[in-house]
Amino acid sequence: MSDLLAARSQMAVSLAFHIIFAVVGIGMPVLMVIAERRWQKTGDPIHLDLARRWSKGTAILFAVGAVSGTVLSFELGLLWPGFMELAGGIIGMPFSLEGFAFFTEAIFLGIYLYGWDRISPRAHLWAGIAVAVSGAASGIFVVMANSWMNSPAGFDMVGGRPVNVDPVAAMLNPMAFQQTLHMTLAAYAATGFAVAGIHAFLLLLDRDNAFHRRALSAALVLGAPAAVLQPISGDISARSVAARQPVKLAAMESHFETMADAPLIIGGFPDAETGETPYAIKIPYGLSLLAFHDPHAVVRGLNDFPREDWPNVPIVHTAFQIMVALGTYMALVSLWAGWVALRLRDVTLSRPLLRALALGAPMGFIAIEAGWTVTEVGRQPWIIHGVLRTADAVTPMPGLVVPFVLFTLLYCFLGVIVGWLLYRQIIRSPKSSEWSRRYTPATLRRV
Amino acid sequence: MSELRLADVLAAVLALSLNAYVLFGGADFGGGVWDLLASGPRRNRQREVIAHAIGPIWEANHVWLILAIVLTFTCFPPVYARLGTVLHIPLTLMLVGIVLRGSAFTFRTYDSQHDAAQRRWGRMFASASVITPVLLGISIGAVASGRVGVETSGGFVQQFVDPWLTPFSLSVGLLALTLFAFLAAVFLTLETNDRELSDDFRLRALASGVAVFLGSGLVLLLADEAAPMVRSGLVGSPWSLPLHLATGLAAVGVFAALWLRRYRLARLAVGLQVSLIFWGWPLAQYPFLLPPSYTIANTAAPEPTLRLTLIALLGGGLILLPSLWYLFRVFKSGPADPDGSGSLHHSSDRLHQ
Numbered sequence: 001m002s003d004l005l006a007a008r009s010q011m012a013v014s015l016a017f018h019i020i021f022a023v024v025g026i027g028m029p030v031l032m033v034i035a036e037r038r039w040q041k042t043g044d045p046i047h048l049d050l051a052r053r054w055s056k057g058t059a060i061l062f063a064v065g066a067v068s069g070t071v072l073s074f075e076l077g078l079l080w081p082g083f084m085e086l087a088g089g090i091i092g093m094p095f096s097l098e099g100f101a102f103f104t105e106a107i108f109l110g111i112y113l114y115g116w117d118r119i120s121p122r123a124h125l126w127a128g129i130a131v132a133v134s135g136a137a138s139g140i141f142v143v144m145a146n147s148w149m150n151s152p153a154g155f156d157m158v159g160g161r162p163v164n165v166d167p168v169a170a171m172l173n174p175m176a177f178q179q180t181l182h183m184t185l186a187a188y189a190a191t192g193f194a195v196a197g198i199h200a201f202l203l204l205l206d207r208d209n210a211f212h213r214r215a216l217s218a219a220l221v222l223g224a225p226a227a228v229l230q231p232i233s234g235d236i237s238a239r240s241v242a243a244r245q246p247v248k249l250a251a252m253e254s255h256f257e258t259m260a261d262a263p264l265i266i267g268g269f270p271d272a273e274t275g276e277t278p279y280a281i282k283i284p285y286g287l288s289l290l291a292f293h294d295p296h297a298v299v300r301g302l303n304d305f306p307r308e309d310w311p312n313v314p315i316v317h318t319a320f321q322i323m324v325a326l327g328t329y330m331a332l333v334s335l336w337a338g339w340v341a342l343r344l345r346d347v348t349l350s351r352p353l354l355r356a357l358a359l360g361a362p363m364g365f366i367a368i369e370a371g372w373t374v375t376e377v378g379r380q381p382w383i384i385h386g387v388l389r390t391a392d393a394v395t396p397m398p399g400l401v402v403p404f405v406l407f408t409l410l411y412c413f414l415g416v417i418v419g420w421l422l423y424r425q426i427i428r429s430p431k432s433s434e435w436s437r438r439y440t441p442a443t444l445r446r447v
Numbered sequence: 448m449s450e451l452r453l454a455d456v457l458a459a460v461l462a463l464s465l466n467a468y469v470l471f472g473g474a475d476f477g478g479g480v481w482d483l484l485a486s487g488p489r490r491n492r493q494r495e496v497i498a499h500a501i502g503p504i505w506e507a508n509h510v511w512l513i514l515a516i517v518l519t520f521t522c523f524p525p526v527y528a529r530l531g532t533v534l535h536i537p538l539t540l541m542l543v544g545i546v547l548r549g550s551a552f553t554f555r556t557y558d559s560q561h562d563a564a565q566r567r568w569g570r571m572f573a574s575a576s577v578i579t580p581v582l583l584g585i586s587i588g589a590v591a592s593g594r595v596g597v598e599t600s601g602g603f604v605q606q607f608v609d610p611w612l613t614p615f616s617l618s619v620g621l622l623a624l625t626l627f628a629f630l631a632a633v634f635l636t637l638e639t640n641d642r643e644l645s646d647d648f649r650l651r652a653l654a655s656g657v658a659v660f661l662g663s664g665l666v667l668l669l670a671d672e673a674a675p676m677v678r679s680g681l682v683g684s685p686w687s688l689p690l691h692l693a694t695g696l697a698a699v700g701v702f703a704a705l706w707l708r709r710y711r712l713a714r715l716a717v718g719l720q721v722s723l724i725f726w727g728w729p730l731a732q733y734p735f736l737l738p739p740s741y742t743i744a745n746t747a748a749p750e751p752t753l754r755l756t757l758i759a760l761l762g763g764g765l766i767l768l769p770s771l772w773y774l775f776r777v778f779k780s781g782p783a784d785p786d787g788s789g790s791l792h793h794s795s796d797r798l799h800q
Contacts, residue, residue, distance in 0.1 A: 059553065060557050064550050067549040070513055070546075077532075079531075081528035085524045088527060089521065089749055093521065095520070096518070100759070103767055106510055110502075110506060115503075165751055166751060167751060395535065417554060
């Protein structure tokens with residue numbers, strides 16, 4: 001394994017691991033707040049139980065997210081010093097703001113988790129809202145920095161050095177809005193669907209469990225609207241990729257030849273040597289229509305670009321297909337859930353819907369991993385699109401396979417533990433003995 | 448404000464956030480040290496007090512380090528690139544320590560309360576709390592000795608090991624560890640109302656205070672040859688004498704306050720003492736960030752970046768500082784648990800059952 005590949009792999013593992021926890025840190029606080037608010041309004045103790053269980057899950061996941069995020073902030077320099085030396089002064093701004101947002105999130109999460117009996121219920125709810133808002137803000141700032149790598153702005157390169165640096169223009173780069181919108185919706189949809197799916201599954205086993213019914217309802221309030229809006233945001237994103245990173249779009253769509261009336265290629269196995277995509281479904285005019293909202297538009301193909309500027313086509317194309325397929329499933333199931341809720345007033349009455357939701361539990365997170373594969377692998381061989389190649393940014397440090405293996409093992413270990421703890425502490429139904437103890441008035445007063 | 452002055456201000460803010468990390472994050476690591484060294488008849492209750500003290504605040508305290516890192520790569524990008532390259536090995540190991548410390552602490556809080564599980568996570572949390580400060584100190588020692596800021600050539604060892612694996616760097620690592628343990632022990636005297644438990648921590652504070660004294664002496668001794676710039680700054684600057692006098696006074700204050708069990712006073716004095724010891728380092732190597740070649744001026748990012756970062760810091764501070772004040776007011780205005788026992792269970796078990 002070359003050092004460059006080891007560095008890229010370590011970065012990929014670190015990001016793929018961290019993003020799950022980052023997304024949960026954006027989505028779960030909203031669920032906690034919904035449940036706590038419902039408890040305060042209705043006095044129904046099950047909502048309080050939900051808020052507490054969810055805050056416990058958030059605590060575990062947020063801690064792992066905080067430390068794995070620290071790893072990333074160091075890895076930028078440990079693995080890509082060439083990138084940071086060039087980019088730090090230009091794109092440090094959103095990172096600084098992210099630092100503050102994350103700080104605020106950590107402070108109010110501490111208050112929320114440990115402050116149940118130390119501050120008023122009103123202040124406690126507001127602490128939860130502060131966690132949710134700063135969590136979303138911190139995600140938005142980080143994605144802004146990433147979008148700059150796709151559409152660099154706010155500087156001129158003169159003699160290999162950046163001049164006329166404008167950090168605000170860099171932060172508000174042309175792809176910032178599209179990417180942050182797509183990612184924020186993804187975070188809400190993925191968290192909402194994961195929680196809804198788990199409780200839908202448990203409802204299939206234990207139909208009248210009031211705990212799971214309330215959990216499912218709160219999770220759908222968060223996840224379903226986001227999943228329905230996500231295809232629209234995806235369309236906005238894809239069109240900006242078509243305009244600014246045509247080679248990435250061509251790889252996503254496995255589109256080899258520049259042409260008008262370009263068909264949309266779904267599935268298949270792209271072969272970069274022959275320029276064919278066997279076993280694919282072709283929809284006439286589809287790509288021109290999607291990329292430029294005009295069935296006759298000319299879409300540039302991979303052959304328009306030098307071979308050394310191509311990303312890995314099979315990976316990008318396949319990841320893109322996975323993301324779109326899962327996103328479509330989630331949007332359709334959300335519409336179905338909305339229809340069932342309107343018609344029957346209770347989504348738990350439809351067992352086929354519960355099955356579909358249970359099946360969708362992991363889909364949001366898989367779609368997020370696939371989507372990040374599209375945007376990161378699709379940007380290769382550039383670390384800053386059109387400005388700096390990844391190979392020129394990597395550290396001169398040899399033996400990078402060692403830290404790669406080290407962090408991979410570390411994250412596998414943490415992943416297993418976190419999964420086990422979540423199962424045991426959060427997901428599993430409350431036992432009947434716990435119910436009677438928990439919901440006696442004396443217990444409530446102690447809260 | 449001229450460009451140079453602006454960069455100086457940001458370098459000062461960078462040092463301040465590191466100072467805050469040493470005081471707050473450092474004390475959390477020190478808590479882990481005392482978890483490892485918990486002993487005597489009140490062993491388990493010591494651990495509970497520590498867990499209860501760290502629980503609500505360690506994640507927020509940890510962000511001071513992230514802020515320092517972000518300020519480094521935003522305002523002084525070449526410094527960040529150089530640190531990441533030369534100190535790749537100690538920083539990577541430090542990250543492993545940070546990851547294991549934070550996750551093991553959280554796992555211990557939320558895993559079952561059976562002894563076996565608690566001991567397993569507790570051991571991991573405590574050993575990571577010992578290793579991480581040493582690696583942080585080693586990295587700071589390497590910078591202070593001028594081995595990071597100098598162009599190196601030769602093989603792997605010459606470029607990536609020699610700059611930080613020196614007796615001097617190791618002594619700074621040890622000093623960091625003793626400082627953090629000292630801070631934690633003093634802070635912990637205030638985390639319980641139980642006189643015996645307070646006395647346990649008081650004794651530990653006095654002992655680690657002596658260790659800090661010895662550690663500082665060792666660092667200064669080795670600095671003679673290994674870090675001449677820092678050494679001469681610490682000894683021969685116009686501010687050296689006042690700094691050492693103030694540090695000495697603060698140290699005497701800590702010991703006296705501990706002796707008299709005036710713990711609030713001790714907390715204040717130890718914060719002052721540790722901050723003064725810390726500030727000796729950036730002051731002694733000013734205007735260098737990585738002596739002997741990377742200065743504040745020659746590594747600073749373009750002026751608009753510096754100006755906007757400063758504005759962001761001020762704006763962020765307006766949200767951050769009141770929030771931090773609120774956090775500490777809620778959790779640090781007095782021991783939560785009048786009987787000083789069962790603190791961990793008090794806050795977490797109730798969530799479990």
